[in-house]
Structure formats: C-alpha cells, structure tokens
Amino acid sequence: MQVHLIAKETNYRLLPFRFLRMDDGRQDGVLVTAETGEYLFLSDTELNQLVHKQIDRHTKLYRDLLARHFIYEPGVHDPLPEMAAQYRSRKSFMFGGPALHLFVVTLRCNHTCQYCQVSRAPVGGSGHDMSAEHAAHAVDRLFESPSPLLTVEFQGGEPLLAFDRIRQVIESVQRRNEVEQRSIQFVISSTLHHLSEEILDFANEHGVHFSTSLDGPAFLHNANRPTPTKNSYERTLDGIHRVRERLGRDRVSALTTLTARSLEHPQAIIDEYVEQGFNSISLRPLSPYGFAKKSESRLDYSVSQYTDFYKKALTYLIAVNTQGAYLSEGYTSLLLTNILTPFSTGYVDLRSPAGAGLGALVYNYDGSVYPSDEARMLLEMGEDGLRLGAVSQPLKELLTSPVIELLLSAGVAEALPGCSDCALVPYCGADPVEHYARQGDPIGHRAFSAFCQRNMELLTHIFRLLRDGDEQTRRVLLSWVSRRSLADLPSAGYKG
Numbered sequence: 170m171q172v173h174l175i176a177k178e179t180n181y182r183l184l185p186f187r188f189l190r191m192d193d194g195r196q197d198g199v200l201v202t203a204e205t206g207e208y209l210f211l212s213d214t215e216l217n218q219l220v221h222k223q224i225d226r227h228t229k230l231y232r233d234l235l236a237r238h239f240i241y242e243p244g245v246h247d248p249l250p251e252m253a254a255q256y257r258s259r260k261s262f263m264f265g266g267p268a269l270h271l272f273v274v275t276l277r278c279n280h281t282c283q284y285c286q287v288s289r290a291p292v293g294g295s296g297h298d299m300s301a302e303h304a305a306h307a308v309d310r311l312f313e314s315p316s317p318l319l320t321v322e323f324q325g326g327e328p329l330l331a332f333d334r335i336r337q338v339i340e341s342v343q344r345r346n347e348v349e350q351r352s353i354q355f356v357i358s359s360t361l362h363h364l365s366e367e368i369l370d371f372a373n374e375h376g377v378h379f380s381t382s383l384d385g386p387a388f389l390h391n392a393n394r395p396t397p398t399k400n401s402y403e404r405t406l407d408g409i410h411r412v413r414e415r416l417g418r419d420r421v422s423a424l425t426t427l428t429a430r431s432l433e434h435p436q437a438i439i440d441e442y443v444e445q446g447f448n449s450i451s452l453r454p455l456s457p458y459g460f461a462k463k464s465e466s467r468l469d470y471s472v473s474q475y476t477d478f479y480k481k482a483l484t485y486l487i488a489v490n491t492q493g494a495y496l497s498e499g500y501t502s503l504l505l506t507n508i509l510t511p512f513s514t515g516y517v518d519l520r521s522p523a524g525a526g527l528g529a530l531v532y533n534y535d536g537s538v539y540p541s542d543e544a545r546m547l548l549e550m551g552e553d554g555l556r557l558g559a560v561s562q563p564l565k566e567l568l569t570s571p572v573i574e575l576l577l578s579a580g581v582a583e584a585l586p587g588c589s590d591c592a593l594v595p596y597c598g599a600d601p602v603e604h605y606a607r608q609g610d611p612i613g614h615r616a617f618s619a620f621c622q623r624n625m626e627l628l629t630h631i632f633r634l635l636r637d638g639d640e641q642t643r644r645v646l647l648s649w650v651s652r653r654s655l656a657d658l659p660s661a662g663y664k665g
C-alpha cells in the first residue's frame with residue numbers, strides 16, 4: 170500500500186522546457202523557462218531531481234513546477250488547454266496584420282548626423298519627396314490591413330519639410346475612418362526644428378503626437394547632431410516646449426541614439442531626461458544601417474561596450490526612480506513585459522514570427538514598399554534585396570512576395586539554430602533583417618550575432634536583477650511594466 174502511494178506521489182510527467190546555467194556562483198543559478206514563458210530559478214541538484222522525477226510532491230517547488238507548466242499529473246489535470254490559451258495570448262500580435270505603417274514623406278533634412286541611418290538629401294534638393302499619388306496608394310494599403318489598431322508614423326529625412334504630404338495623408342485617413350471606425354494614432358518623428366503655428370494648429374486639431382530625438386545635454390546632442398547653425402539642441406528643446414504648451418505634456422516623447430561618445434556619459438544623458446520632464450528614455454544602440462555602417466570605425470562600438478554602458482545606466486536609472494522620479498527605459502520595459510506577463514508587447518524587433526512585414530510596413534518616398542525601416546535603409550546602402558514591391562500593388566500581393574517568404578523562413582525564433590534550445594527564446598525575437606544586414610543571411614549564425622549577444626546579455630542581467638535585486642529594485646522594475654499587464658502578474662512567476 171505504502172509502495173503504491175509513493176509511486177503515485179511521484180507520478181508526474183515533464184512538459185517541454187529549456188534551461189540556462191547563469192554561471193554566477195549562486196546556488197539557484199539555473200534559469201528554467203517553460204514553453205508558456207513562465208520561469209523559475211533552480212539549483213543543479215533540483216534540475217537533476219526534476220528530470221529524474223524525484224521532486225517530492227509535498228514541497229513548494231513541486232507546486233511551483235506544476236503551476237508554471239514544467240510538469241503535469243496525467244489523469245489528474247490536463248495542462249494543454251491552459252497552455253494553449255497562454256501561448257495564444259503571447260502570440261496574439263499574429264491575428265491583426267500590419268499595425269504600424271511608416272510613411273517616409275521625404276529624405277530631405279537640415280542635419281548632417283554622422284550616424285544617420287538613411288541617406289539624407291539637402292533641404293532644397295528635389296526628387297526626394299513622396300508624391301501625392303504614392304501617398305494616396307499608401308492610404309489604400311493601410312486600410313487593406315485587417316488590424317483594428319493602426320499607427321501611422323511619418324519619418325524622413327525631416328518629415329516636417331514635407332508637411333503638405335503629411336496633411337494630405339492624415340485628412341484622407343480620417344475621412345475614410347468615418348466609415349472604417351478603426352483606432353488610429355498619428356505620430357510625426359521629427360527634430361521639431363521646423364515647427365510652425367500652422368503645424369501646431371493642425372496637430373492640435375487632428376490629435377497628432379510627436380516623437381523627437383534628444384541625445385543628452387547640449388554638448389553631446391550638438392556633437393552627435395550637427396547643423397550649420399550649431400544649435401540643434403536648443404532648437405529641439407524649443408520645439409518640445411512649444412508642443413507641450415500647445416498640445417499637452419504627453420504629446421511629445423523622445424528617443425536617444427548612442428554614439429561611442431555617448432557611452433561615456435550615462436548619468437548626464439539620464440539627468441537630461443529627468444530635467445526635461447520625460448517619463449521614458451530609450452537607450453538604443455546604433456544600428457548597422459545606412460551612414461552608420463559607413464562611419465562604423467569612428468562611431469560604432471562593440472556589443473560588450475554597449476551592454477556595459479546599459480548596465481551602468483540601468484543602475485543609475487533605478488537609483489533615480491528610487492529617489493522619486495519616474496523614468497523608465499524603453500527596451501527594459503519591453504523585455505520585462507515579455508518576462509513577467511502573458512502578453513506580447515508586439516514590438517517589431519522582439520517578435521517571433523518576426524514583425525517585419527507582418528507587423529509593420531514602410532512606404533518609401535519613391536513608391537517602394539519595405540517590410541521595415543531597416544530594410545529600407547539597406548536600400549540606401551545600395552542593397553535593394555528586401556523590397557516587397559510597389560505601393561500601387563494590393564496588400565495581399567505585397568504580403569505574399571518572395572521577400573516575405575524569405576523573412577518568414579528565417580523569422581520563427583523557436584525554429585532557428587541556436588534559438589530553438591535557448592532558455593531566453595520566449596522573451597526574444599528573430600530579426601531576420603538585422604541578420605541579413607550584418608551577416609548577409611536572414612537566418613544568421615547566433616554565435617556571431619550582435620542581436621543575440623545583446624539580447625542574451627540584457628535578458629540575463631534583468632533576470633539577475635529580478636532574482637537578486639532588493640525590494641526597491643524590484644518595485645522600480647515592476648513599475649515599468651504596463652498597467653494592463655500588471656493585473657496578470659500573479660500568474661507570471663519569479664522566485665522570491
């Protein structure tokens with residue numbers, strides 16, 4: 170009888186999971202992650218006991234493993250419907266079609282940034298603006314997407330130099346939306362140097378948001394973003410103040426681009442964002458595209474230099490938040506949401522299947538359509554291999570083009586060599602466009618992948634903070650997860 174009871178008590182089965190030894194000398198140094206994205210930290214001994222079915226069912230560990238879908242009890246509980254529902258939530262971005270539509274209305278710009286990701290054209294140059302006809306076709310493509318939530322983002326160059334085209338697109342989209350009834354957000358990515366009263370009036374009337382670039386304090390911003398008048402920082406700040414005064418504080422956000430010089434000043438960059446009253450900062454590395462690639466030797470830095478900077482910046486950001494300011498780091502927020510909640514952020518670079526083309530489309534000024542901004546930038550480097558087609562073609566045709574097939578064949582991280590058995594894959598992405606740009610192959614080799622090295626470093630750093638951080642550190646990190654996601658936190662696990 171007793172023998173029978175013991176056998177019954179240990180009669181569990183394993184569900185698929187992956188593990189990663191964090192190599193940090195801690196007893197609970199093995200990160201195990203379930204197919205559904207839940208996780209636990211185990212010791213080597215516990216990992217061995219788990220796979221040899223030796224975990225005592227009366228322990229907390231057993232209950233955690235059961236609740237977080239690492240094991241199940243046959244005949245007692247069927248975990249598959251629950252797991253399928255969680256998996257469906259994590260991949261819900263797949264049901265909507267492209268939601269982000271980027272309109273490159275002009276390549277003209279007044280800046281001469283060395284790291285510029287696109288080939289800019291002079292302010293007075295011709296042949297670099299989107300035509301009215303191409304813009305009208307792009308609006309047709311936008312509404313062919315089934316997504317109920319749409320973001321229309323205007324980029325350049327400096328898009329405000331082609332404000333008439335922006336006006337045409339927004340008015341046309343809003344007219345058609347009286348029938349379509351989608352939820353549509355408009356964003357203009359701009360230096361804000363060319364803001365006028367007319368533009369502010371229009372933005373106010375049509376609910377337009379602005380996204381600008383602020384690289385840090387004046388000495389850094391002006392060095393990174395030279396203009397003939399040498400006052401890029403002052404003009405951008407003036408623009409930020411004007412948007413806030415006229416439209417409200419939440420109508421302008423800012424992004425940082427990091428040069429090698431920026432990496433020496435994490436605190437100064439963060440202090441600038443606090444001083445200017447922003448709630449969010451994005452510490453994004455230089456991309457391997459466009460002029461940034463050509464200027465690589467002067468401007469670029471290794472992934473480990475970037476991740477060293479990122480860790481220092483994160484420590485300082487957490488301290489700043491602990492002292493009462495609220496300033497979240499954009500990429501950390503996305504990773505935390507992927508780790509701690511059953512929802513996907515839908516962020517294009519952290520999606521599997523990949524977001525390029527499926528989640529976003531770029532309408533270039535010349536009437537070509539690309540699956541992502543990065544794919545468009547490759548064109549400016551003389552590489553046009555990732556063009557989906559012409560804006561006059563129906564969306565169905567663009568989304569069944571050979572390029573989409575190529576990206577999808579390399580776009581499912583769970584099936585990629587290196588990623589398929591990586592414990593971090595539930596929180597990571599595939600990014601075939603970056604691998605195509607850096608390695609000439611959309612699948613790429615993870616051992617030489619900057620994307621992989623960066624995500625591996627950042628994700629393991631965040632996992633260590635969640636495991637080892639004090640109460641305040643955890644509180645700050647949790648405050649960076651979106652509110653909707655926080656409601657579901659009890660079902661996402663971290664040991665503690």
Ligand code: SF4
Binds near residue numbers: 589
């Ligand atoms: S890219 Fe690297 S970190 Fe991300 S899932 Fe693949 S192997 Fe893991």
